[in-house]
Each structure stands twice: as C-alpha cells, then as structure tokens.
Amino acid sequence: MSPKILMNDKEVRQSILKIKQSIIKEKKDLKNLVFIGILTRGVYIAERLINEIKNEKKINIPLGVIDITFYRDDIDSIAKQPLAKETKINFDLTDKEVILVDDVLFTGRSIRAALDEIMDFGRPKRVQLAVLIDRGHRELPIQADYVGKSIITDYKDKVKVKLKEVDNIDSVVLIKE
C-alpha cells in the first residue's frame, strides 16, 4: 500500500511550536532545563525546540545526545547488531530538569533504554518525555509529557518521520503492511 502522509512540513512545524508552548507554560524556571535527544531524529527535534525557546526567551539550553544501542533489550533477537554512535552528554545531570526527545513513541522500549542510560550519567531532578508523534501500542508503563500529535495505528504499520536535517523534507508518513 502507498504511504499515507500524517503530517506535512507545516504540521511538523506547528507540532514543534505546540510542544515548545507547553514547555514554556509549564516550566517557570528554564535555567535548570536541559534537552537530551535520542539519535538520530530525536536530536534534530530537540535542536529545533531549543532554537524556538531561544528565540522567545533568549536563553541557551544545553543539548545532550543519546545513543541507546548498548542499552537495548533485544540483542538476542536481532540478527544484525546495530552500529552504535556516540552518546554525548557534556554537562552534569545532577538536579537538572531533563526533557528527553524522540521522534516516534511506540512500544516505549527505546525510552526505557534511554532512561537507564541517563541514570548512568547522574541523578536528574526530573525526566520528562517529548515526542513528535505518539502511535500507541505501549509495551511498558511509559507515557509522553509533551506530544505533537497522537494517532491510531495497527501494530504492524510503520511510522516514518522525515526531517529536513537528514531527509531534505519535513513529514510524517504511515506505511501499511
């Protein structure tokens, strides 16, 4: 079946602005805030959020990058070991308000892995989750605090987020099995 467009570039932008608004509304103090993006596309979404907040509030928020490969729980079931990239968190997480950012929230297993890795770096005051799209089918008790858009999908569907930084286009598509 042909892919169905769930979000075009305008909607992607609006979703990011919506997430930014809720973050600013909720956080009285942005000074303690840090973002951690999950490689690859979570990092670009985190970067955009940081830029949007900077435009409005004139404040620089640190960005960490996380690669969850070594924390995955499916090493036994995947034939091909994913090639890991580098986790870079160049600031102390102690007592920080962390917003973890990913593109798609699905089973929740990537987020579990990311949380474990974050805890190995320090003890943040709080960790929240921001995602561009929530497609349901959680396998763990994990939920997002900030969601760009929620959609209903079949478990077998694929949801693909494309971002200008790597894909030359902003869009979210649904591919039916």
Next chain:
Amino acid sequence: MQLKNKDLLGLEYLTKDEIELILDTAVPFKKLFTRSIKKVPTLRGKTTVLLFYEPSTRTRISFELAAKRLSADTINIATQTSSVIKGESLIDTGKTLEAMKSDFVVIRHSMSGAAHLLAKTISASVINAGDGTHEHPTQGLLDIFTIKEKKRKIKGLKIVLVGDILHSRVARSNIWGLTKLGAEVVVTGPSTLVPKSFEKMGAKVCYKLDEALKDADVINILRIQLERQQEHLFPSLREYSLLYGMDKEKLRLAKEDVLILHPGPMNRGIEITSNVADGSHSVINEQVTNGVAVRMAVLYLLAGTHSVVR
C-alpha cells in the same frame, strides 16, 4: 553489516569489511571509558569463560574487563589448578563449558589451531586469544585500531614489524589485517627469525634494518622471547639489542611522526630502550586502553551472530 562466523579465530578469516566493522564498533565503546560509570548492560546474563593454557596478564585482564564493562559474567580457568592437569582433553573441557551454557570462550593455547578445534566442538563463540605461533587476532585488531586512530587511515602507510617474526602470532595477525586494509607491511629482524615465506602472506621481507625503517609510518616492535635464545637462533641478546633493539638513534631513520607500538610485555634494554618506550612516539599505553574497547566490540558483534547460528 555483521560478522559472518560465530567465532573470531584469526584475521586471516575476516574480510576487510568485517575488520572495519569491528574497528568502527570499538569507537563508541572507547568513549564509555571517559564516563564515571564505564559499564553498559548490553551483554547482561551472558557468560564469558577465560580459558588460558598459557600465562597471560594483559590479554586476560583486558578480556575480563571488556566482558565486565558489557555486564557479562566472567569465569577464569587457570589450567594449572583445573582438571586439565589431570589430563582432561581440550575437547572435553570445551564440552563441559558448553554444558554449563557458556556464551563465549576466550582461549589461549600453546598449540596452533587449538581455538579452531574448540570452535568446531562447541556452539559458544570461541575467541582466539593466541594459539601457538598462529594468530592473536584481538592484538592485531587493537594494533590496527591504535594506528588508525592516530594516523586517520591505514591504506598506504608503511608499517614495519621488527623482531622475532617467525614465532610471533602477533606479527601474523598484524600482517593479515594490515595488508587487507591496504598498508605496506615490512618485516625485519635476524634472518633466522624472519623467513622469506612471509612474502606469501603479502609482507615484504627485509634484512637491512635501515632500509626497512626508511620512511616508516609505524614501527611495531615484537617481544624477543627470551626462551628462544636457547634455540641458538641469534648469537646473543646483546648483539640482538645492538642490531635490532629500537633506540633513539635508529628511530631517526623513520618518518618524523613515526608511531612506536609494542604488544607487551617489554624487555626494556633488549628490543626497545626505555627512552623509546616512554618517549613521545610511543603509543604503548594507548594500545592497552584500546585493547579493552576492541575486545568489547568483538564480544558485542559476536553476540549478534548467536541469534543466527543457534
């Protein structure tokens, strides 16, 4: 991209792409060492057996640390205190370890081919940590990793191996790996220790040290195995040291930014002088650090072959 075989027996049996995959995978593992928690849960619940029939400190500790930083459990079998001394065969020891559901067996043995034999016998991943005079693949990989990290490439480099090439499994693994990645490998030393037959592996054999060292990008100095002296393969340690021992003087023959490698343990004053071993060209300590990262990459990638094989 993944490794084809469940075992790592030698660099002879890996493709260029597989070698590069291991090197690339070692990079993020090395980054872990700068964290305060240097351990990741990747191989939680896996068991690594370290089966050493020959003495070893750095290789064994390096593998043990690699496994532990991946959260795998490790078991050390020192053969002097095990059933081996009662005459248990390698195959029977292997089958026992298999029955205990080991996932990885790291083996060092004085017989060339011991790791192959074990690999054929058991379904666990066998990693050769040195078999006789055959291969020591993870040492070869960590040497290549160290060179690549410093020189940013392997292709086109002139890499000289000095010393007892004949008995060196490190030399063989270096030659297989480096030539596959496009380096020019020159072997040099006394003619009794550097047989012409190494040309068949793709290395250049050169008996004149100054010619060998000219324009060298890397010099990998092999340990003179002191016990070999009784075989009368060279007249005396003193003569060896005068002719082939690496000192500041001989270093000048190579390129200005030459790297000095040594797999350890060093015989200071014989194959290398202290001021070279501790000098600015030396990357000997970094080899040790990189060894852990490379071995983590090997364990991690071999774990990926289990789901296919089993």
